[in-house]
Amino acid sequence: MASLLFLPHATRTPTPRAATPRPRTAGTITCGPRDKRGPLQRGRSLSTEAIHAVQSLKRLTAADRSPSAARVAASASLGRLLRADLLAAMAELQRQGHWALALAALHVARAEPWYRPDPALYATFVSSAPPSDPAAGAAVDALVDAFLEEKARGAAAPAEGPWEGEDVYKLTRLVRALVAKGRARAAWRVYEAAVRTGGLEVDECMYRVMAKGMRRLGLEAEAAEVEADFADWEARVLPPARGVLDEMRAREASGTGNDKATAAASNL
Structure with a gap:
């Protein structure tokens, strides 16, 4: 009789249990980057x-x-x-x-x-100047002098002026930053070199920023000159625009009258 010790024993196969999903909380990282790049950041890193x-x-x-x-x-x-x-x-x-x-x-x-001398770059420097530093005001004035000097010698061609093709929005940013820092004379030098002497065609925003800024900082004569320049600009630029606007309003009025006449005829 064979010994029971030599009989093969039946082994139980373990039943696989379903994996219990872990609760996902806010802020849990479920998948990371597969390369060596760092995490994305807002702005330029x-x-x-x-x-x-x-x-x-x-x-x-x-x-x-x-x-x-x-x-x-x-x-x-x-x-x-x-x-x-x-x-x-x-x-x-x-x-x-x-x-x-x-x-x-x-x-x-x-x-x-x-x-290239960029007014937006200089505007960031003026805006970030430390307000409590007494030497910062003189440094801002020196920045404006350097900017104007660079513009004076940076004309693309002898026939073109140094302010030819200048971005008016960026220049307005620079003037606004100078006014906000209380550098009235520096703002006036930029305006005088670009608009009054350089012949740069600016928009209404530049005139209003300069006029209000000069008057707020105590330069009444300069504010009056800016307002006179603004009046000349309005007389030169706005009449054609007003003519187009009046023509559009007349067309709208005639179209409204025709619609009313059509509606009245349909009611009859």
């Missing part, structure tokens, strides 16, 4: 080269942040950056409150072959 350049500039100027030392350090740290990285580093320095270092970065950008 700094490149690695720009981050290293900003850190190097701040480290080199930790002990001495005088304008001369900042320019030397900025030239060494930011001089090899591409255009987009240099502009991004400049904006990041302004965001962090290192306005003097951002000015040094602007000095580096001026030496680049791609640089």
Whole structure:
């Protein structure tokens, strides 16, 4: 009789249990990126080269942040950056409150072959100027002088003026920023060079910003001159527009009268 020890034992196969789904809470990450890219951010993120350049500039100027030392350090740290990285580093320095270092970065950008005087760029510098710094006002005035000097020698062709093709919206941003910072004389120099001397054709917004700003900052004579320029602009630009508007209103009135006559005839 065979021993029961040598008989094969039947093994039970475990029944697979259904996986219980875990409750998904708000903020739970269910799937991550499959490459080495970082998370997406709003706005333009700094490149690695720009981050290293900003850190190097701040480290080199930790002990001495005088304008001369900042320019030397900025030239060494930011001089090899591409255009987009240099502009991004400049904006990041302004965001962090290192306005003097951002000015040094602007000095580096001026030496680049791609640089063109952009009123929007200068408007950001004026808007981000520290209000409590007594030297910031003089620095803003120096920025305006540099901008006007760059525009004076930056004409595309001898036959064209330096303000030919200028973006009026960007220039209005610069003037508005100067008025908001209380730099009335600087705003007037920009307006006089671009509009009164340069012959730039601006819109109603520029005239209103300048007139209100000059009067609020105590320059009554300049405000009167701006209002006179605005009156001349209205006399030159608005009459054709008024003629078109009157013609459109006449057509609308005649169309309304014809509709009323048609409705009355249909009721009969």
